[in-house]
Amino acid sequence: MKKAREPNDRIEQLRAELRRHNRLYYVEAKPEISDRDYDALYKELEALEAEHPALIAPDSPTQRVGGEPLEGFASVRHAMPMMSLSNTYEKPELEEFDARLKRLLPDTPYTYVLEPKIDGVAVSLRYEEGLFVQGSTRGDGRVGDDITNNLRTVRSIPLRLQGEGPPPAVLEVRGEVFMPKTLFARLNREREEAGQETFANPRNATAGSLKQLDPKIVAARPLDVILYAVGELRGVAFETHTALIAGLKALGFKTAPRVWTGRDMAAIFDALDELEGLRHAFEFEMDGGVIKVNERALYERLGATAKSPRWAVAYKYEPERAETRIVKISVQVGRTGVLTPVAELEPVFLSGSTVKRATLHNEEDMRRKDIREGDLAVIEKAGEIIPAVVSVNKAARTGKEREFVMPTECPVCGGPVGKAEGEVAVRCENMQCPAQIKRWVRHFASRGAMDIEGLGDVLVEQLVDNGLIHDPADLYALKLEQVAALERMAEKSAQNLLAGIEASKGRDLWRLIFGLGVRHVGARSAQTLETHFRDIDALMTADEAALEQVPDIGPIVAASILEFFCIARNREVLERLRRAGVNVARTAESVVDGGPLAGKTFVLTGALETFSREEAGEKIRAKGGKVSSSVSKKTSFVVAGSEPGSKLDKARKLGVEVLDEAAFMRMIGQ
Ligand code: IVH
Numbered sequence: 001m002k003k004a005r006e007p008n009d010r011i012e013q014l015r016a017e018l019r020r021h022n023r024l025y026y027v028e029a030k031p032e033i034s035d036r037d038y039d040a041l042y043k044e045l046e047a048l049e050a051e052h053p054a055l056i057a058p059d060s061p062t063q064r065v066g067g068e069p070l071e072g073f074a075s076v077r078h079a080m081p082m083m084s085l086s087n088t089y090e091k092p093e094l095e096e097f098d099a100r101l102k103r104l105l106p107d108t109p110y111t112y113v114l115e116p117k118i119d120g121v122a123v124s125l126r127y128e129e130g131l132f133v134q135g136s137t138r139g140d141g142r143v144g145d146d147i148t149n150n151l152r153t154v155r156s157i158p159l160r161l162q163g164e165g166p167p168p169a170v171l172e173v174r175g176e177v178f179m180p181k182t183l184f185a186r187l188n189r190e191r192e193e194a195g196q197e198t199f200a201n202p203r204n205a206t207a208g209s210l211k212q213l214d215p216k217i218v219a220a221r222p223l224d225v226i227l228y229a230v231g232e233l234r235g236v237a238f239e240t241h242t243a244l245i246a247g248l249k250a251l252g253f254k255t256a257p258r259v260w261t262g263r264d265m266a267a268i269f270d271a272l273d274e275l276e277g278l279r280h281a282f283e284f285e286m287d288g289g290v291i292k293v294n295e296r297a298l299y300e301r302l303g304a305t306a307k308s309p310r311w312a313v314a315y316k317y318e319p320e321r322a323e324t325r326i327v328k329i330s331v332q333v334g335r336t337g338v339l340t341p342v343a344e345l346e347p348v349f350l351s352g353s354t355v356k357r358a359t360l361h362n363e364e365d366m367r368r369k370d371i372r373e374g375d376l377a378v379i380e381k382a383g384e385i386i387p388a389v390v391s392v393n394k395a396a397r398t399g400k401e402r403e404f405v406m407p408t409e410c411p412v413c414g415g416p417v418g419k420a421e422g423e424v425a426v427r428c429e430n431m432q433c434p435a436q437i438k439r440w441v442r443h444f445a446s447r448g449a450m451d452i453e454g455l456g457d458v459l460v461e462q463l464v465d466n467g468l469i470h471d472p473a474d475l476y477a478l479k480l481e482q483v484a485a486l487e488r489m490a491e492k493s494a495q496n497l498l499a500g501i502e503a504s505k506g507r508d509l510w511r512l513i514f515g516l517g518v519r520h521v522g523a524r525s526a527q528t529l530e531t532h533f534r535d536i537d538a539l540m541t542a543d544e545a546a547l548e549q550v551p552d553i554g555p556i557v558a559a560s561i562l563e564f565f566c567i568a569r570n571r572e573v574l575e576r577l578r579r580a581g582v583n584v585a586r587t588a589e590s591v592v593d594g595g596p597l598a599g600k601t602f603v604l605t606g607a608l609e610t611f612s613r614e615e616a617g618e619k620i621r622a623k624g625g626k627v628s629s630s631v632s633k634k635t636s637f638v639v640a641g642s643e644p645g646s647k648l649d650k651a652r653k654l655g656v657e658v659l660d661e662a663a664f665m666r667m668i669g670q
Pocket of ligand 1: 082083084085115116117118119121122175176228229290309312314
């Protein structure tokens with residue numbers, strides 16, 4: 001019996017470890033192990049769970065992206081309504097709030113708590129017997145949307161409550177999901193580069209993310225959560241709000257980074273000043289402070305109005321905006337060739353810094369807001385990072401304002417610009433444009449493509465700006481002296497770069513195909529193209545009909561491949577890559593179809609001595625075979641390593657041939 005329990009023990013141990021590290025990383029921001037070590041633990045758990053599917057539990061750290069895309073969200077009736085807060089921008093109104101409490105609570109002492117008001121999206125998280133069972137939006141306060149699967153992807157939401165002792169029977173916690181400001185900026189940058197619409201501010205990005213029907217998309221968005229209230233509670237109680245915050249922390253939740261307590265409103269005023277000073281210091285956007293009575297026992301006595309409780313109030317800071325003149329509208333060419341209109345402003349002080357420029361996003365947005373050169377404009381720091389023009393004062397126009405037209409030529413190189421179908425962004429189409437070259441080389445060298453170690457963004461900038469490279473093929477002609485002569489480049493790093501470039505010559509053909517940067521050709525299509533055409537010449541000379549015959553290659557991709565190879569410069573770059581010794585044909589390892597194992601399906605169980613599971617899978621695929629995770633009548637072979645799991649039993653039951661490691665090694669020719 002002991003044997004059967006072993007995987008379970010290890011699985012539980014791994015889950016406990018991973019949960020702890022998750023919490024250290026996402027909640028406490030104090031990681032104890034490297035990402036690599038974390039990944040190793042995660043992979044081990046994933047493999048064990050794949051082996052023993054019966055042991056998969058919904059609260060396992062591997063189950064954060066479990067759900068399938070939804071048609072729409074189901075409705076959730078909140079066990080206790082999610083109320084909003086009464087708001088004020090005026091300190092005297094806070095005095096009135098205090099006076100009202102004194103009237104409602106004669107002779108009863110009470111104290112206050114102040115915490116930041118987080119500008120995100122309110123959610124309620126329901127835990128039953130310690131397990132996260134449902135997550136919902138506020139909706140109208142009584143009925144919200146069930147977004148459980150989306151919230152499961154938020155790493156700082158524990159899937160299971162932590163802490164000693166038995167968990168409460170029911171715990172509903174409430175808080176705010178947000179996108180940290182820096183990660184929001186990064187997401188927008190990536191979207192802009194991909195020609196997608198950017199989000200106006202972190203809250204829109206958060207709301208837009210939580211509305212996604214496919215949890216996998218949500219999982220890729222950098223969302224975070226801070227909890228500050230509770231709904232239904234069974235088997236747990238908190239006397240004060242500060243005790244509640246401490247309790248939530250102990251259960252594994254992230255709470256506000258600072259909470260102030262005060263004996264009276266005067267103390268809260270001081271705290272509010274201090275909080276305002278921290279306005280830009282937090283990773284979330286803060287639009288004010290929330291003042292709450294600390295003694296929770298008084299909440300029932302105080303009750304609520306139709307919408308908000310009488311024991312709390314929000315003090316909001318004015319949005320930080322400024323009015324200034326748009327001196328000029330210029331066009332900036334981003335590192336990816338995207339043309340962005342930029343307002344050059346009369347300098348103005350806003351949110352802690354002097355602003356001289358503001359983004360105008362794109363032509364459409366400008367037209368919608370009717371922004372013209374010479375206009376008096378209201379600017380705001382969207383996400384408090386990128387200043388943006390919110391609106392213009394049309395009443396103040398003199399008639400001398402000039403409408404803006406997007407240039408038809410790239411302001412950097414004079415090359416033609418164009419807009420791809422379905423994209424809002426206008427891009428420079430000249431591949432000789434320094435902005436374009438940088439983009440091209442960065443993509444070529446990236447991890448997913450030719451994987452050139454040591455060639456980071458900064459170095460690409462330097463190489464292009466110094467005229468050392470004009471396309472990816474030039475990389476292979478770089479000399480040590482040239483690289484070493486670059487600013488801040490040590491001899492050793494130069495050597496490393498050249499070694500990285502050299503090593504990339506032997507990459508699989510699909511990496512080269514992907515690295516060429518043909519529009520619409522991703523890594524997956526590149527792999528298909530490799531399988532189909534086997535060398536670059538066959539791909540280059542393929543006509544439309546030949547391309548469209550390839551599985552998964554549609555007319556749009558086919559057209560863009562044809563277009564790419566029509567351009568003489570691209571053909572010339574390829575020729576130089578070939579002459580430099582870059583692999584342009586399919587190698588034995590990457591032979592996939594028609595290999596000796598074509599048509600055979602393998603299932604792996606237990607540990608092999610020679611290979612990891614991934615390596616064994618690669619070997620099988622390299623010989624044309626397929627790997628599946630579950631045994632069925634269609635399985636050709638089950639490869640059983642040491643300590644095989646239930647798959648071996650199933651294979652025996654179904655009469656599927658079982659191979660031991662030695663037989664498997666012979667079969668793959670090792
Ligand atoms: S307490 C019953 N605390 O502000 C009151 N709310 O304008 C429960 N908010 O709907 C809310 N930070 O989405 C509370 N520290 C905080 C908050 C906070 C942000 C949001 C919340 C609420 C809205 C009201």
